[in-house]
Amino acid sequence: MEPLTPDDPRLGLAGHAELVAEDGAWLPCRLPPGAPLSPPGLTAAALMASGVRADFVTDATGLAWQVRVEVPAGTRRAPAPFDIVVDGVLSARVTVEGSGTLAVTGLAPGAKRITVWLPQYGSTRLHRLRLEGATTLEAAPGGPRWTTYGSSITHCTGAEGPSATWPALVAARHGWQLRNLGFARECHLDPQVARFIRDTPADLISICAGVNIHGKASFTRRTLGPALAGFVATVRDGHPDVPLVLLGPITAPDREHQVNSAGLTLADVRDVVAGTAAALREAGDMHLHLVDGRDALGPSDSHLLTDGLHPSAAGYRLMADRLAPLLHGFAADPAAPTGR
Template sequence: MGGDPLWTGYRHRAVDPDGWTTFWRLDPREQPFELHDWLGRPDRPGHRLWSRAATPAGVRATWRTSAASVRLEIRAALDIYQEIAPVDFLVGGELHRRCPVEPGEQVIAVELPGTSVELEIWLPQGGAIGVRDVSFDGEAEPLPPIGPRWITYGSSITQCTGAYGPSETWPALVARRHGWDLVGLGLGGECHLDPIAARTIRDTPARLISLCLGINIYGGETFSGRTLPGQVESFVSTVRDGHPHTPIVVITPLPAPNLEGKPNAVGLTLDDIRGCVELGARTLRDPDLQLIDGRTVLSTEEAQRLYADDLHPGPDGYRLIADRLAPRLTLPL
């Protein structure tokens, strides 16, 4: 994806004059503005969407290497959520080192076994991140992504800034378990059925697509009971235009015990949101579309125990979500 043979999991790669690469998970070239100027204006509508799209959640690269060490040159800044996640280094599919990332430019050096191993670097799932160089003190061959591509779209619960690290978000755990090539479109606070998200999914080849819809629409009071079913129908229809027979899984909001039963400003409870999402998805009468009720992924009791706040799972909650969804997200034979 994006024309870079090294990294995967993004839509567009932008390199500034100093050589710093930003991995965009939505394509900013579709927008009629100068992004660097525009991103400096948090008062502009949509600022948060593009801030989230520039966070490299799910972006990673793999090498076969016998080097004794690797160095990653990375730049980080606090984003609108004031969080910078770590970088994960995996050897042979297992966590080798998890390295914190501080604001500013830095070089992260990690010792390796020095024998032939497969190394994965997963970039932070939180923060404004740039990458300039990856270097080894020995032989290293970049490996292309393998396995069927899976796209998953959702909110902060799909971006998972509160996971232990980028290789332990629930999408990363599911993808690693199945051997899939993940494209993670978790956009914290910004899962509002934006047309550019639908077009991105439509135009990206995939063998499986999952859409976790509703929680940001509840919190942002984005649509009413009159408009939400049609917006879901339109979003899924756009996705389907590019994927005539690809399985699509629509997941309604997980339980939020302290918010259940409370109408938002447009009068919708979370149950109402679930019903509207289901109605919009079922209107298509699509035989390749599956619905998952988010309340079957975690129970209310599990949510009360594993949530870090009224809405977001903690690290062990994301692990449990992966355990529950992994057997339900499957490819056709």
């Protein structure tokens, strides 16, 4: 089989908004590029491919993919690895820094489903992919479409690998097609994100808001509720009846009662998120639900935070274990009662 470009539909590349072609390579972007006044930090975070993966069925016994992975200038942190999952089982975890080859050999003969998860930290440029010994190739079958929006705690740059972020773990458990719109440091209810979610097919939507808003003092008590309600209203223009879940912040002990420059503690932000959810339901949105973030990771789990804010790998797994049944319930029964 001839080498394949990443935009070949048989590779089933998913989780991105656009593939930007440049100098013989393709760069997956999680938001459409070129939005007017796009904050530089949001633009940079959208170039990190959290949740982006190639997902296909083939009889290939190996693969070799020419790639280039770059981390932000000035950082000493290594990029996240690629995860290669075969028939639902992690087969290889490979880190590529700079230009190199993602190579996997010795796969069993016969048809198998291969999912290549791109690094969730670092921008990834994809060149051509060679499948060794392949005579068949087709995109893997799809499932219900789930879009989740949030901060670094949804982006999960510190997870062990891209298939081990809590959204990826939840999606794998339920057979959902994931679109991860977690943007480290950049979850500030930007209208361009709301418009993208509005215009993108989805069967379930979740929005985790609060941590970045508190940390950067993006909104005051006066403005946060209306801003969140406006974000939801834009999403609802495209998805009036899709189950939509608002998640408040997970625990962050040092920030719970820390007053930011906008006069809000993290506990205050959590209360505003809950109050906004209640107001929207009272106004008639019975397909909107609330999950208190502490139900995903609460005060008794603070030992699973690496820096008082971000979960460890075990913390992300625990979040997936707790959120998977909750989200599945909302997806299956859109008018179910809200969480606490």
